[in-house]
Amino acid sequence: MSAQLSPVRSPARRGSNPVRILPEIQGLRAVAVALVVLFHLWPNRLPGGFVGVDVFFVISGFLITAHLLREVERTGRVRIVQFWGRRIRRLLPASLFVLAAIGVTTYLLGPLSAWPTIYRHIAASSVYIENWALAADSVDYWAQAVAAPPTQHYWSLSVEEQFYFVWPVVFSAVAFAVRAARGRFLGLARIVLGAIVLASFAYSVWYSATNPSVAYFSTLTRAWEFGLGGMLALVGLTRVRLGPVPRAVIGWTGIALIALSALVIRSSDPFPGAIALLPVLGTVVVIFAGTTGARGSFDAAASWRPVQFLGDVSYSVYLWHWPLIVMLPWVLGPLSTVAKLAIILASVVLAYVTKLFIEDPTRNATWLTARRAVPTFITAAVASALLVGASAVAPTVGQQMVASRLAEANAFAVTSCAGATAVVDPSCAANAAPVPAADIVFGDADPDIEKCFSQDSNGELIRCSFGDPAAPAGRVALVGDSHAGALAPAMMRLAAERGWALDVFLKPGCPWSQTTRFRPDNNVTAIENCSSWRDAASAALADPSRPYDFVVTTSYAIVGNMVVADGQATPYDASVAGLRASWGDFVARTGAPVLVVRDNPNWDRSPVDCLMATKDPGQCTESEAQAFSNPDPQIAAAAHTPGVGLIDLTEVYCPQGTCAADLGGITAYRDAHHLSRSFALSLAPVLGQRIDTALAALPPAPTKGSSG
Template sequence: MRRELQALRAVAVTLVVVYHLEPRLLPGGYVGVDVFFVVSGFLITLHISRGLAADAPFSLLGFYARRVRRLLPASLTVLLVVGVVTLVALPQTLWNTIGRELVSAAFYVENWTLAATSVDYLAAGSHASPVQHFWSLSVEEQFYALWPLLLLAASVLGAKRGRARGAVIGAVAAITVISLAYSVHQTQQSPSWAYFVTPTRAWEFGLGGLVALTVPVLRAPAWARSALSWTGLTAIAGSAALLSGETPFPGFIALVPVLGALAVIMSGDVPGRHSPSRIGNLRPVQFIGDISYSVYLWHWPLIVLVPVLVGGPSYELPIPLRVAVVAAAIPIAWLSKEYVEDPFRGGGPRRGAARAAVPRGTRPVLVGAVAGMLVVGGLGGVAFGVSQARIDSAQAELTRFTAADLPCVGAASLEAGCAGRTPDGVVPDPMIATRDATEQNCQQAAARAEVIRCEYGSDAPSSTRVALVGDSHANQWMPALTRIAQERGWRLVTYVKSGCAYAVGLGSANCQAFNREVAERLRSETPDVVITSARSGLGYGSHADTAAAVRGFAAAWEPLIAAGTQVYALADTPEPEKAGLSDPPSCVASGDTCTISEARALPDDALVMAAERTGAAVVDLRDSFCFDGRCPSVIGGVLVYRDSNHITSVYARSLSTVLGRHLAG
């Protein structure tokens, strides 16, 4: 193995692990995955091209069997452990997602599952799956399945014209260009989809493959190759430090870490005092590179599962313990490599029974792989099936409950005359809490700028015209507002977007574009009432300080107020995550009290400060959430929160009476 490739793997896995441990340290550390893709594309293409050029025919089954021996034993071991831990020790609120993703990961389609279910900002606060990181392994396996077929077909067709190698290079170049163009397009149109799917990532493997087919190592002076290698490492490190979760990715920007990785590969192992190889060849670096695959496999399940096993679904490990958990991934990864990976690969120091028990023929290896995938998939299927049955039952119960519109439930239980009339149990069942989100089709995604307009209530010309604007914390009031609109004959329209407070100069570029268009529509529609809210204490999408946020809100509202529109600013709801409770539904399911501190859950709200400055009306319903400085997760038999920061639709609907009283003034 070329030592610079092992060093590059060490860099890649370190970036990913640090990013997963604490994203604020390396907000773009996810580019480590792109480095892995380039290295894989280089090595696999080099291996296949040598096989195609050899005298003996290239064996597809032999290639697949080697890939299986290299990758599946360790990955299936991790998935098996996660599956057993899920069924034995995790709350059922987590089974559905983990079960579904275990099946997807076992059959290496996790990237497509995440692409299909990804809802960017709406997923905030939901408990991360311990196998979520298998999306990148799924992309690699799909590449391994299709790449040799492409190269073999190109070689056969090219051989008929005496240009087998040229045909292979041409095919790889064509796939690379097409994939890059598609990646750029999809990153603009649907970033969540673009991040996960294989066609938007194929060009990264393809560029690695082109280098393998053309200039696997530059023939240049050592000083020039050393400078190129340092440049490549700087590009990778700079990407990890300067990119973030808000960066549209992969798209064109992914070229920076990808080309950086290619520069290191083409430079090779460069001798000299000032060469990066002097560091890359150190034994600790080579050791991390050697176990990088196992480190990648084990570190994320440890990060996700250990806090749940130690303190429950809402427990967050202190930073020193989180570092200790990640550090523990290194010896676990070494053991996994020594006792799982190496025996199946046919190398390493392990001898005796472990090596003797490993199948050697191509067919036994492939059959064993399928059997292992079926076992893991079965575990995931059990977790998914059991949880889905409970979900279906809970959903039916919720439908009956909502239709009945019972008095004295949720916030209504706080009204006079409701003492002792609170129903038993908790609605919605914590199993379906994250699904109890209303009107998501009318909420624009965080990465899109196009305005979505939805309309409710009366269409009479004389009806009061009301507009709801803001982010998901504005949209969470829709169950109450639609009920009020129905009762009062309002015409209610909505302009809401994930992670995008209605303000001037705040948020991402597409948020600001969205808000400019909304401002134009409000100017032309001249609503009688505008209702707005926003998630507090987050910099409102742009890391703005409180003063800047107040100015941004005021600048957005002042034209409305000047035109005679009544603006209502809904103070933000208590946020469990800020008070240390990251998963209220799972907490409630475990039987804990799940009460949070009002002071911690309700930070300073720039929205309220802006209302006081502009004369907008403030609607603060904290008395419907908190009592004596504490905010419970269940009120009047209703689960208050569906995730770490949004309220359930059932509880929002129960607030319609008290909200209506505030909006009447």
């Protein structure tokens, strides 16, 4: 695919050798990869180090645009297929090699419950759509709770490859449009790229403010960063005549802007929005300053051999550092400072070896360049297909192993001396090792319940029904957020044993409360959908055609306090008022009681991570005061709302005042604050007794329609 064009003079040319390696570019690459690596290892010390990715984007936009202009100047056309072939030979071999290493390491050492996620992301990364896979995960509540996969950093490579795919097509279209008019190419290309930059930047500012989780990974919100680099190549670097000293000052100013952005930008900021201009313009300024040759300039400092070496291997350093950060704890546990320093060294060594034996040989292999780019495309397609295929098969094997072990744990949970029942019965002997094992407990969730959640992206009310639909013992509802969902296996077991008809209404991060949620990510859509879902849930619960004998609810204490104060003294007060409003309205309209389960412990450190690191349940404990340090507004709301009873299971979670990861031989949590399905199943007899006690203790319900 190509388009003919009369040769024009490229403004991107610097000097007589347009393909020489520029010291400032290599220096920027070294700065960018250093920022990213240091951020991933010490995020609190360098909170904005992730802007190194944006530096890479600007560099890519500049270099690729300059390259395409040189090709137009030399040949009068844009040879798209050949361009893609060169990009594949340059980037794909090392990328696929690292992905293969991640896949093998995961198979040998990775936690079984993480296999489906990791291999799914390996497949996405191998075809360069990892950014969209992560964007999808960012709106999936349960995917958000999964530890970051060792391929997460491939999101930026995916964005870059998508740019490499589209940008030469844009060049070709411009070339085709002006094929009969010499000298008009640059003018039209500037207009087209300028329009892309403005449109992408405007979209980035808007989308980063309204849906920041997805915006961060979107190619559309990042296109302007490549575009500004490309615009610099199109406008030309030789038009402004400045001496070496002024350009040296400009160069260091750009570096200062990049350094400032790494220090002041936070991961909680809407990014990439307007704030991304700081590192992007800083990079543009450094490239604009160019090779000054002045003593003390950035390009002079960047000419130092270690800096040039790091810039030369920066791509492979980027590929290797993150998998090491994620996978080394599988063996060593939490990373010490020494381990982190070792990761830096190992990343550089592996990068050098990869460049020496993978990158350079394949990029220069004559058999790949024969017959244009056909061998390149065939080899890339076969290699990617093999990775995708292996990534599809491996999780199936892992899922079978996990399913078998989880089934054994669930079966143990319903015995008479397991989990919660063992905690309340001192005569029960403890299981030797808690089940499910820490490496699979994250997967210990009820698949039927996971289908019942209304996600952030919509406000739809989903009703899931369990137990006996004829409701011989009455109709019961469970409503709330993911913590209510974690209790669902206990309620489902009770419904089956007692003959209840059980309806479940669930939305992650959304309590049954008449408050407006506050979210640190300012996801306006999710906030509005929470309100819509809550209103729909309240209407369904009070529907006279489907009356409930009582409703059970609970919510995450931290989320319960993340609300808009709305005239109240504190968000906590607003949360109490909002909960009372929802519960009191239901009781007044239906006459049925509401039973509120106090929230379970919220661990400072995930007990699952502790179990995986130490293998000793005795070391994975937390004091009751620490685990319940966040005040639960449900307690005060229940105490002051007629027709509402409180169920407090603290002594089950924290016997003798110590909260434990291993309760009655069952791993009680699947992350820092969600109960495992196995433990929830074991909790059913205890919860059933508490429900009976709470119902008996409530005074007669107020007459329907009265205020409460």
